[in-house]
Amino acid sequence: MRPPCPPLPVCRYSASLRPGILCFLATAGCSLRGAPSFPIVGAYFPDWMLCGLIGIATTIGLRVLFLLTGVDTVLSFRLFTYVALGVVAALTVWTLVFGP
Amino acid sequence: MKRIPVSGKKTVGIIIAFLCVGTAAIFGVHVSHEDSAHPSSDSGSIDAEMVHVASTVGGRLKELNVSVNQHVHKGDILYRLDSEPYELTVRQAQANLDLASAEVENQTRLLGVKTSNAASADEQVVRARTNRDLAARTVQRLQPLAGKSYIPWQQYDQARVALHDAEVSLAQSRNQSAAATTAIGDLKSSLAARDAAQTVLDLARYELRQTTVKAPADGYVTSLRVKAGEVLAPSQVLFTLIADDEWYATANIREINLSAVRIGDCVTVYSMIDRRTPIRGHVQSIGWGVLSADSAGIARSLPIVPRQMDWVHVAQRFPVRIQLEKTNPLLLRLGATATIEIRHGAACP
Numbered sequence: 001m002r003p004p005c006p007p008l009p010v011c012r013y014s015a016s017l018r019p020g021i022l023c024f025l026a027t028a029g030c031s032l033r034g035a036p037s038f039p040i041v042g043a044y045f046p047d048w049m050l051c052g053l054i055g056i057a058t059t060i061g062l063r064v065l066f067l068l069t070g071v072d073t074v075l076s077f078r079l080f081t082y083v084a085l086g087v088v089a090a091l092t093v094w095t096l097v098f099g100p
Numbered sequence: 101m102k103r104i105p106v107s108g109k110k111t112v113g114i115i116i117a118f119l120c121v122g123t124a125a126i127f128g129v130h131v132s133h134e135d136s137a138h139p140s141s142d143s144g145s146i147d148a149e150m151v152h153v154a155s156t157v158g159g160r161l162k163e164l165n166v167s168v169n170q171h172v173h174k175g176d177i178l179y180r181l182d183s184e185p186y187e188l189t190v191r192q193a194q195a196n197l198d199l200a201s202a203e204v205e206n207q208t209r210l211l212g213v214k215t216s217n218a219a220s221a222d223e224q225v226v227r228a229r230t231n232r233d234l235a236a237r238t239v240q241r242l243q244p245l246a247g248k249s250y251i252p253w254q255q256y257d258q259a260r261v262a263l264h265d266a267e268v269s270l271a272q273s274r275n276q277s278a279a280a281t282t283a284i285g286d287l288k289s290s291l292a293a294r295d296a297a298q299t300v301l302d303l304a305r306y307e308l309r310q311t312t313v314k315a316p317a318d319g320y321v322t323s324l325r326v327k328a329g330e331v332l333a334p335s336q337v338l339f340t341l342i343a344d345d346e347w348y349a350t351a352n353i354r355e356i357n358l359s360a361v362r363i364g365d366c367v368t369v370y371s372m373i374d375r376r377t378p379i380r381g382h383v384q385s386i387g388w389g390v391l392s393a394d395s396a397g398i399a400r401s402l403p404i405v406p407r408q409m410d411w412v413h414v415a416q417r418f419p420v421r422i423q424l425e426k427t428n429p430l431l432l433r434l435g436a437t438a439t440i441e442i443r444h445g446a447a448c449p
Contacts (some may be wrong), residue, residue: 044437081117
C-alpha cells in the first residue's frame, strides 16, 4: 500500500527543497494511484508507456545537467551511459509505482 | 602531462558506463521477471451472466411491468402475455377431460351390463346341460323298451331327436356364453383416453402459466425497446436481463504467463468507470480453449492450412475469469474496460 496523500497546503507552505521534492513525489504518487492505465483524450495509455516517457525525460534532463555541471566530460560511451541511466530511471519508476 | 588525467578520466568514464549498463541490464531482467510472475492486463472487461428473457409461448404483450435499465428482483413479474387463448385452451381441455371421464363412467355401466349378460349366458349353459342330460336319460330308458317293442319306435325316435336338439342347444349356449364373456372387455381404452385428456389439460395449464414471465434472477433489464401491444412469437427474446448477483472480470493473459496464474489468486481489478477504486477479486478459472485462426476449418472437410513464412509468432491469449467481491454497483457495467493485476495491486496487500 502506498502512503496516503498529504493535503495540498503542506506543499504550498513548505520552504526547503527536500520537503518540496517529497511533496511532488507524493502528489505524483496520488495522481498515479489507481489503475495502471491512463485515460488521455478518451484512450487508455499503459503504465509502461508513461515509464518510458519518464525515462526519456530523465535522460534528456541528466544530459543537460551533466553538461552544465561538467560531469559529461568525465563520461565515455555517452550514448550507452545515458540510455542505461534512462532505462534505470524508467524501471525505477515502474518498480516503485506500478510494480508488485 | 595532459595524457595522464585524460586516460584517468577515460577509465572513470568507462567504469561509469559499464556500471550504468550493467545496472540497467540486471534491473531490466529483474523487472521482466517480476512482470511475468505477476501477470496483468489493461484490456480486460467487466463481465456478468445474463438471461435472454422470453416466454415459451407466444402472444400479444399485454402488460409490461419493467422499463429499460430498471433493477428487478428474482420472482418479480416482468410481463404478461394475453392469456385469453390459453384460458380457452384450458377450458377446451377441461371439457375434453370431462367427456373422457363421462365415457369412463359409461363404459363402467356397460361393463356391468355385459357382466350380467355373461352370467345369464352361463346359466343358460347350465339349463341346456340339464335339458340335454334329461333327454339323454330319456333315450337311455326308452332304448331297451323300444328294443322289446314295449313302446312305439316313434316315441323312441322323438326322444332321440329331443336329445339331439338338447345337444345343439347346449353347444349354442356354450358358444353364447363364451361370446358374452369375451364381450365383457375392460376399461383400459377409456381410462387411457381420460389420462390423455388429463395430460392435455395439464399442458394447457402449463402454457397458461407461461404467459406470466417472472424474473429468473436479480438483475438489470437491458435492450428493451418495445411497449405493450407487441406480438411475440414463442421463445422470442423480449429483453436481456443482466444478473447482478455475481460479477466477473475477464482478463486475456498470454499463454507464456499462464503458469503464474493459479486458481484462487488474489486479483486487483479496476473498472475504468472509476480508475481509482480497486476491486478485490480472485481467479475463478482459466479458459480451456480459444478458436485459433490457424486451426480453423470446416468440419468434415480438410484442414485449411495457409502457406506462410512467419518467423515471429504472437503469443496466444486465454481468458482468465475473475470473480469480483462486493463493491460499489455503479462501477460494474457489463463490458466496461477493466485493468487487472493478478497477485498484486492495491486490493492484494
